[in-house]
Amino acid sequence: MQLLLAIHGAVATGLLWAVVTIGIFTTYRILDFADLTVEGSITTGAAVAATLIYNGADPFVATLVACFAGMAAGLMTGLLHTKLKIPALLSGILSMIALYSINIRIMGNRANVTLLRLDTVYTVFENLGLSNRNAVIVVGLITVILVIAVLYWFFGTELGSAIRATGNNPRMIRAQGVNTNTMIIIGLVISNGLVALAGALIAQDYGYAEIQMGVGSIVIGLASVIIGEVLFGTKNFMRNLISLVLGAVFYRVIIAIVLFIGLPPTDLKLFTAVSVAIALSLPVFGDYLKTLKKSLREGA
Amino acid sequence: MLEVKNISKTFNVGTVNEKLALDGVDLKLNENDFVTVIGGNGAGKSTLLNCIAGVYPVDSGSIYIDSTDVTKLPEHKRARLLGRVFQDPMMGTAANMGIEENLALAYRRGEKRGLRWYITSQERELFRRELKTLGLGLEDRMTTKVGLLSGGQRQALTLLMATLKKPRLLLLDEHTAALDPKTAQKVLELSNQLIEEHQITTMMITHNMRDAIRYGNRLIMMYEGKILLDISGEEKKKLTIDYLLGQFEKASGSDLASDRMLLS
Ligand SMILES: Nc1ncnc2c1ncn2[C@@H]1O[C@H](COP(=O)(O)OP(=O)(O)O)[C@@H](O)[C@H]1O
Ligand SMILES: [Mg+2]
Numbered sequence: 001m002q003l004l005l006a007i008h009g010a011v012a013t014g015l016l017w018a019v020v021t022i023g024i025f026t027t028y029r030i031l032d033f034a035d036l037t038v039e040g041s042i043t044t045g046a047a048v049a050a051t052l053i054y055n056g057a058d059p060f061v062a063t064l065v066a067c068f069a070g071m072a073a074g075l076m077t078g079l080l081h082t083k084l085k086i087p088a089l090l091s092g093i094l095s096m097i098a099l100y101s102i103n104i105r106i107m108g109n110r111a112n113v114t115l116l117r118l119d120t121v122y123t124v125f126e127n128l129g130l131s132n133r134n135a136v137i138v139v140g141l142i143t144v145i146l147v148i149a150v151l152y153w154f155f156g157t158e159l160g161s162a163i164r165a166t167g168n169n170p171r172m173i174r175a176q177g178v179n180t181n182t183m184i185i186i187g188l189v190i191s192n193g194l195v196a197l198a199g200a201l202i203a204q205d206y207g208y209a210e211i212q213m214g215v216g217s218i219v220i221g222l223a224s225v226i227i228g229e230v231l232f233g234t235k236n237f238m239r240n241l242i243s244l245v246l247g248a249v250f251y252r253v254i255i256a257i258v259l260f261i262g263l264p265p266t267d268l269k270l271f272t273a274v275s276v277a278i279a280l281s282l283p284v285f286g287d288y289l290k291t292l293k294k295s296l297r298e299g300a
Numbered sequence: 301m302l303e304v305k306n307i308s309k310t311f312n313v314g315t316v317n318e319k320l321a322l323d324g325v326d327l328k329l330n331e332n333d334f335v336t337v338i339g340g341n342g343a344g345k346s347t348l349l350n351c352i353a354g355v356y357p358v359d360s361g362s363i364y365i366d367s368t369d370v371t372k373l374p375e376h377k378r379a380r381l382l383g384r385v386f387q388d389p390m391m392g393t394a395a396n397m398g399i400e401e402n403l404a405l406a407y408r409r410g411e412k413r414g415l416r417w418y419i420t421s422q423e424r425e426l427f428r429r430e431l432k433t434l435g436l437g438l439e440d441r442m443t444t445k446v447g448l449l450s451g452g453q454r455q456a457l458t459l460l461m462a463t464l465k466k467p468r469l470l471l472l473d474e475h476t477a478a479l480d481p482k483t484a485q486k487v488l489e490l491s492n493q494l495i496e497e498h499q500i501t502t503m504m505i506t507h508n509m510r511d512a513i514r515y516g517n518r519l520i521m522m523y524e525g526k527i528l529l530d531i532s533g534e535e536k537k538k539l540t541i542d543y544l545l546g547q548f549e550k551a552s553g554s555d556l557a558s559d560r561m562l563l564s
Binding site for chain 2: 154156157158159160161162164165168169171172173174175176177178179180
């Protein structure tokens with residue numbers, strides 16, 4: 001029963017983190033850009049939403065503004081990379097560091113903002129009679145479905161397909177007349193907008209925004225991307241998007257289970273890092289297995 | 301239609317690797333010229349094409365296409381006027397995307413890309429017809445990822461992409477060099493056919509002198525960043541490999557035996 005409750009909560013959290021995962025996928029997989037801005041922009045989203053709500057703003061408006069703030073963060077990284085020619089990884093790190101100070105300023109020179117007893121986007125659904133966890137699940141599901149629908153459409157447009165080509169072969173698409181710098185910026189803006197949107201939803205779920213909440217999010221996101229792709233496949237774009245959501249939920253469920261079994265919470269980050277390392281090296285093992293099978297077959 | 305005026309390009313300025321790749325090149329192409337470009341390894345052939353395409357800015361001199369100064373125009377803005385095929389078959393296509401997706405990307409070369417769907421049903425039909433003319437059966441595999449195609453198929457597709465929307469100038473950089481001899485001949489024949497059929501002004505780099513003589517109406521030979529020889533018309537038709545080798549030796553003062561240009 002305890003475990004079921006934990007899993008129920010994990011599904012709710014996982015759905016919110018699915019939005020982070022989709023954001024990370026946009027840069028990491030589609031643009032082939034390892035963007036560390038995420039660690040800061042998730043907190044930016046949380047900080048903006050929490051501060052606005054704390055000051056009496058409508059939670060939905062606050063969430064939307066948080067999303068725009070994340071887009072601005074993505075724009076910052078994009079400009080650092082394309083205009084100032086700073087390498088991708090370093091551009092993200094610079095933004096992440098800068099956002100730490102900016103996020104504290106957003107929260108009024110504090111390290112956290114609490115939302116205790118304030119209305120959030122979940123309150124509307126709780127008022128309809130849903131439990132708190134179920135309200136989060138409903139909001140999470142609606143958000144994830146909307147995000148997937150919009151991204152599926154967007155990456156099928158002329159612009160979206162030029163962005164995908166930019167991640168795939170920038171020289172080729174430049175030869176087709178596309179400004180790859182612009183495509184990279186658009187991708188980063190979308191990605192960090194999604195991440196900050198998720199940050200806003202996560203803060204409202206936790207009941208507070210906190211300066212450290214983004215720490216490790218890139219690794220959690222990558223873990224979810226890889227778990228999703230390995231377990232649920234990447235046959236086509238729609239399937240790939242859905243696999244991200246399943247991956248994010250699955251990751252949270254695993255965490256809930258290992259915590260239930262008795263892993264100390266402070267070991268969680270180590271656990272995550274190890275699982276990502278294993279997941280990232282799966283292709284190596286896969287190749288090894290293929291070669292092994294082949295040589296066995298040929299030997300026979 | 302293309303005018304290259306006294307362009308120079310040095311790589312790695314101020315380092316031990318400083319290299320003068322183009323040394324005051326002048327070149328004027330007429331409408332419908334099909335120029336083959338030969339020269340030893342490192343002669344500056346690729347650099348010339350890359351400078352025309354805007355991949356590298358030139359250090360001095362200017363480049364005009366249809367009497368418009370494009371010298372300062374970035375690569376993606378010149379793309380509207382240019383079709384390009386590279387030596388590496390991986391270079392010209394997006395491997396993770398489908399055949400029709402690649403064609404749709406190329407069909408919009410130099411045009412604004414907005415929020416319309418990436419392909420229309422008429423375009424799909426057009427692409428199917430065009431693919432059929434390649435005779436490779438690709439018209440039945442329109443959604444296949446390009447990464448699954450062979451090098452020859454990819455180069456044929458890249459050629460089609462470069463000419464689908466007729467370019468003012470087609471730049472081919474040893475685009476058959478990475479293919480096996482039989483496939484190379486096929487792709488070369490296809491290139492020639494497309495160029496003649498659509499009357500496209502073309503520059504084609506090749507390391508194969510026989511091909512350089514057989515195709516096109518004009519031949520230029522480069523050496524150490526300069527154009528050494530520029531032969532066209534009747535004179536070109538009478539060219540022989542021996543004559544070209546002789547010219548090269550005269551300029552370089554070296555025995556050609558060690559040079560890659562000797563190939564075939
Ligand atoms: N991007 C580059 N950076 C540095 N040096 C280069 C670059 N491109 C070409 N070069 C140098 O310029 C010279 C001419 O090269 P290239 O134009 O590729 O010759 P070709 O195509 O005739 O074989 C060579 O010495 C080459 O090493
Ligand atoms: Mg070359």
